[in-house]
Amino acid sequence: xxxxxxxxxxxxxxxxxxxxxxxxxAGLALAIxxxxxxxxxxxxxxxxxxxxxxxxxxxxxxxxxxFWTAFPIxxxxxxxxxxxxERVVIRPVENAPVLTIVIxxxxxxxxxxxxxxxxxxxxxxxxxGPFSTRTIDVGSVPISVQxxxxxxxxxxxxxxxxxxxxxxxxxxxxRAAAVNPESSRLxxxxxxxxxxxxxxxxxxxGAVAGMMIAPVVFLDPNMMQxxxxxxxxxxxxxxxxxxxxxxxxxxxLGVTITLLGRYVGFIGSTLKLPAALLLILVLLxxxxxxxxxxxxxxxx
Amino acid sequence: xxxxxxxxxxxxxxxxxxxxxxxxxxxxxxxxxxAIVGMYFIALLGxxxxxxxxGQISLGHGAFMAIGGYTxxxxxxxxxxxxxxxxxxxxxxxxxxxxxxxxxVGVPALRLxxxxxxxxTFGIAVSFPQLPKKFDHFLGxxxxxxxxxxxxxxxxxxxxxxxxxxLTWGIALVLLLAAWWLxxxxxxxxxxxxxxxxxxxxxxxISLARYKTLAFGISAFYxxxxxxxxxxxxxxxxxxxxxxxxxxxxVVGLAVGGLDSLVGLIAGAGLIYFLQNHSDTVARWxxxxxxxxxxxxxxxxxxxxxxxxxxxxxxxxxxxxGGLVRRVFGPLTSRLYTRS
Numbered sequence: 001x002x003x004x005x006x007x008x009x010x011x012x013x014x015x016x017x018x019x020x021x022x023x024x025x026a027g028l029a030l031a032i033x034x035x036x037x038x039x040x041x042x043x044x045x046x047x048x049x050x051x052x053x054x055x056x057x058x059x060x061x062x063x064x065x066x067f068w069t070a071f072p073i074x075x076x077x078x079x080x081x082x083x084x085x086e087r088v089v090i091r092p093v094e095n096a097p098v099l100t101i102v103i104x105x106x107x108x109x110x111x112x113x114x115x116x117x118x119x120x121x122x123x124x125x126x127x128x129g130p131f132s133t134r135t136i137d138v139g140s141v142p143i144s145v146q147x148x149x150x151x152x153x154x155x156x157x158x159x160x161x162x163x164x165x166x167x168x169x170x171x172x173x174x175r176a177a178a179v180n181p182e183s184s185r186l187x188x189x190x191x192x193x194x195x196x197x198x199x200x201x202x203x204x205x206g207a208v209a210g211m212m213i214a215p216v217v218f219l220d221p222n223m224m225q226x227x228x229x230x231x232x233x234x235x236x237x238x239x240x241x242x243x244x245x246x247x248x249x250x251x252x253l254g255v256t257i258t259l260l261g262r263y264v265g266f267i268g269s270t271l272k273l274p275a276a277l278l279l280i281l282v283l284l285x286x287x288x289x290x291x292x293x294x295x296x297x298x299x300x
Numbered sequence: 301x302x303x304x305x306x307x308x309x310x311x312x313x314x315x316x317x318x319x320x321x322x323x324x325x326x327x328x329x330x331x332x333x334x335a336i337v338g339m340y341f342i343a344l345l346g347x348x349x350x351x352x353x354x355g356q357i358s359l360g361h362g363a364f365m366a367i368g369g370y371t372x373x374x375x376x377x378x379x380x381x382x383x384x385x386x387x388x389x390x391x392x393x394x395x396x397x398x399x400x401x402x403x404x405v406g407v408p409a410l411r412l413x414x415x416x417x418x419x420x421t422f423g424i425a426v427s428f429p430q431l432p433k434k435f436d437h438f439l440g441x442x443x444x445x446x447x448x449x450x451x452x453x454x455x456x457x458x459x460x461x462x463x464x465x466x467l468t469w470g471i472a473l474v475l476l477l478a479a480w481w482l483x484x485x486x487x488x489x490x491x492x493x494x495x496x497x498x499x500x501x502x503x504x505x506i507s508l509a510r511y512k513t514l515a516f517g518i519s520a521f522y523x524x525x526x527x528x529x530x531x532x533x534x535x536x537x538x539x540x541x542x543x544x545x546x547x548x549x550x551v552v553g554l555a556v557g558g559l560d561s562l563v564g565l566i567a568g569a570g571l572i573y574f575l576q577n578h579s580d581t582v583a584r585w586x587x588x589x590x591x592x593x594x595x596x597x598x599x600x601x602x603x604x605x606x607x608x609x610x611x612x613x614x615x616x617x618x619x620x621x622g623g624l625v626r627r628v629f630g631p632l633t634s635r636l637y638t639r640s
Contacts, residue, residue: 099357102415103610110545113607114600117599117604225426277420277423277427
């Protein structure tokens with residue numbers, strides 16, 4: 001079933017591409033996990049939010065700003081946007097059934113998607129990223145600088161987030177609010193705002209993921225739709241409430257899918273997504289909590 | 301309870317009369333539009349049994365519709381061993397095949413709750429359009445398959461659109477009656493018990509596995525029938541006829557119509573059709589508001605309006621149109637049931 005000749009150089013290249021792909025999934029999966037941990041909501045609008053902020057970055061760069069000047073501005077806008085969305089549409093349905101919240105985030109995804117088409121049009125756009133696309137040789141394997149940059153940014157983000165959650169008071173408060181809202185309220189944590197903060201952070205993570213992927217694919221309103229699905233899969237693979245799991249799951253999924261697509265003729269490029277889905281389904285049946293997640297124990 | 305039963309049967313008789321008489325008052329083209337609303341209504345009935353009654357979320361019902369549509373296309377164009385099957389008779393087959401697919405999804409769904417199920421079924425919706433592309437010699441790839449134009453059978457003197465209207469709504473009414481009969485009896489009570497508390501339901505002796513997979517199968521059967529009719533009305537199928545977003549639209553229709561209100565779903569079905577095909581009208585209405593000037597023909601408008609309607613409805617009216625009707629008329633009709 002091998003396609004063409006197998007060489008170790010090409011295998012290493014595919015592996016690198018898989019890791020880059022996985023780093024993108026990991027970024028968005030991390031955003032999904034952050035929101036899930038703090039609010040027990042799966043945000044179906046995560047991809048659209050990321051694309052929206054990437055379009056804002058594109059507009060800023062179109063007005064003459066350089067990537068690294070636009071970058072912090074976009075992150076600030078993303079954060080404010082995430083907080084605003086939580087306050088306006090999620091907070092009123094905080095205690096509603098899962099379906100209601102799922103439907104609202106789906107509505108949000110549709111709304112943002114339509115809004116992007118209206119504002120920026122549906123055409124594909126070139127997005128110039130911060131990293132060059134030339135390749136350098138890493139141990140005789142040519143790898144593009146862009147791929148290395150994307151992976152570095154994703155890893156850096158995870159480390160930063162880990163430090164934030166572990167060593168800052170705010171990070172501790174965020175974790176506390178997620179684990180036990182009642183007791184957190186008693187010790188003076190403003191739980192409502194912590195949830196909004198979680199959405200803000202998730203929006204920032206999404207914005208970074210969007211700006212990293214946009215140079216690789218073209219920027220259009222539907223850019224994130226398939227990526228979001230892989231990100232969901234990555235988050236579920238790693239366990240929905242584990243940030244480390246999201247990153248490991250993302251990379252694992254990226255590598256698996258890229259290698260399957262390249263070396264298993266039947267799967268090719270068309271059946272990558274169903275293959276990923278099947279993988280997740282099997283994993284969920286064996287380990288319902290994902291690789292790193294804990295199985296929820298319910299009290300009756 | 302007897303007064304309630306009579307009231308519901310009378311309501312059904314009235315609905316049948318309206319459905320039967322409607323084509324006399326509208327144009328041929330409107331009859332076609334109403335027929336498509338009927339197809340969405342059938343799919344929503346199935347989704348209501350699954351989500352509204354058994355409490356399982358599906359964001360993948362567009363895929364079951366697609367299975368129905370493709371079954372009809374393959375059977376009526378290629379046929380079985382070269383023997384083409386008349387489109388009318390493919391409808392039940394399409395339903396059964398989609399239903400079997402639903403049962404297959406229902407088995408792993410037993411172990412996935414709430415959000416995980418939403419994610420997996422969403423994955424099904426997204427990955428389904430890849431299948432016709434992969435198996436293009438059989439399912440027609442991106443270009444799809446062309447069906448024979450639907451013609452009224454038995455030499456009936458009526459237009460194609462009218463024939464599709466009566467066919468769709470005839471099936472819809474039968475399926476509505478079946479769904480109503482199902483949810484008001486033992487099965488309906490079991491499903492509702494599972495929705496409200498799985499643990500409590502299991503400890504009162506309800507087989508979770510049996511009823512939850514059953515709900516998935518029945519609901520996919522409905523979607524398959526709807527998809528089959530949709531294929532017949534369109535006279536072609538391709539991945540764009542059943543886009544990914546269709547699954548989302550169905551959930552929208554369900555939420556707007558009211559999760560467990562069968563008749564209210566007609567409103568949801570109407571909304572799906574209206575927003576998809578007449579969003580330029582909505583944009584023109586919105587332009588009457590101050591500080592708004594939307595170009596009605598712009599491509600993003602439908603999804604923008606869909607999204608906004610969805611959010612507003614869920615925030616203001618979480619029980620949908622059916623819930624609203626119940627809240628308004630509940631105090632009036634409950635007098636009929638209680639004899640004091």
